C-alpha cells in the first residue's frame with residue numbers, strides 16, 4: 001500500500017534534491033563568468049545591463065538569471081525587472097574570505113561526477129582510484145572547499161586551542177604539514193608565524209607545485225617550503241608540531257603514518273589532526289553534513305586509500321572514537337578534541 005502523503009513528501013524532497021543537482025553546472029557558470037562577483041558589486045541590475053557590462057549573450061543570461069531567482073539564490077523584483085544578490089547569498093557565492101563560501105563544494109560535486117566511471121568500476125573490482133588519477137581538477141576543488149574553514153578558524157581558533165602551541169610558534173618552531181595538498185593551511189600558518197619554519201608534504205607532485213606557487217604569491221617562500229613525500233616517509237625530524245588537515249583518512253596506512261609522525265616529533269611536540277566532523281555511529285551522521293561527506297568518501301576518500309598499500313579506507317566519517325584509537329595505537333598517550341566546527345573536528349595528540 002502506498003501512503004500518498006509520504007509519497008508526496010518524498011517527491012517534494014526529491015524535487016529539492018534534483019534542483020540542487022541542477023545548480024552544480026549553473027552555479028559554476030556563474031562563478032566562471034564572474035556573475036556573482038559582479039552582482040555583488042553592482043546591486044540590483046537588469047539582465048540587459050548585466051549582459052552589457054560583462055559582454056555576455058543576453059538570451060543565455062536571462063535563462064541563467066531566471067534559474068538563479070527560482071533557486072532562491074538571487075532576488076527578483078518584477079516592478080523593475082532587476083536581479084540582486086542578497087548579502088547572505090553573497091557570503092556563499094561571492095565573498096571568498098567568508099566562512100561559508102561554498103564554491104569549492106560545487107567544484108567538488110562536478111569532480112565527483114567526472115569520477116563516476118572509475119569509482120563505479122572499483123565497486124566491482126574492489127580496487128582503488130589513485131588520488132592523482134581522479135578526474136577533473138579534484139585537487140583544486142578540494143583545496144577551494146576547505147580553504148574558507150582554514151582561513152577563518154586555523155590561526156584564530158584551532159591553534160590557540162592546542163596546549164602551548166601558539167607560544168612555540170611565536171618563538172620559532174619547526175612544523176610539518178603532512179598531506180598538505182595545495183598548501184593553503186601551510187601558507188596561512190607561515191604568514192601568521194614568520195619566526196617558524198613550515199614544510200608542507202604531499203605525495204601528489206601536482207599539488208606540491210601548486211603549493212609552491214601559492215607560497216610565492218603570498219610572500220611566505222622564506223619560511224614555507226614544500227616537498228613531495230608520502231606520509232610514511234617524511235625526510236626530516238625533530239618537529240615541534242605536525243599537522244594533518246583532512247587527509248589522515250585518505251592515507252592507505254594511517255596507523256603506519258601515525259607511528260612515523262610520532263617518531264619525528266620532539267618528545268614534547270604536538271600532532272594536530274583535523275578531520276571531517278562525524279559522530280561515532282552511522283545513526284549519528286544521518287544529517288546534511290554526513291550526507292555530503294559520505295558521498296565524498298565514496299567517490300574520493302575510500303578509493304584514494306584503497307589505491308595505496310594497506311588500504312585501511314577509514315572513510316571520511318571515521319568519528320572521534322575510531323580516530324583516537326588509531327592515534328593511541330601509534331603510541332600517543334593523550335588524545336583530546338581541542339576544537340570543532342560544523343565541518344571539522346580538531347584533535348590534539350601528545351606523546
Ligand SMILES: C[S@@+](CC[C@H](N)C(=O)[O-])C[C@H]1O[C@@H](n2cnc3c(N)ncnc32)[C@H](O)[C@@H]1O
Pocket residue numbers: 131142143146147178179180181182183184185201202203204207229230231232244245246247250251252304308
Ligand atoms: C582531501 S586532501 C586534503 C589536502 C589538504 N590538506 C587540504 O586540507 O586542502 C587529501 C590529501 O592527502 C594526500 N595524500 C593521500 N595519501 C597520501 C599519502 N600516503 N602520503 C602523502 N599524502 C597523501 C593527497 O594527495 C591530498 O592532497
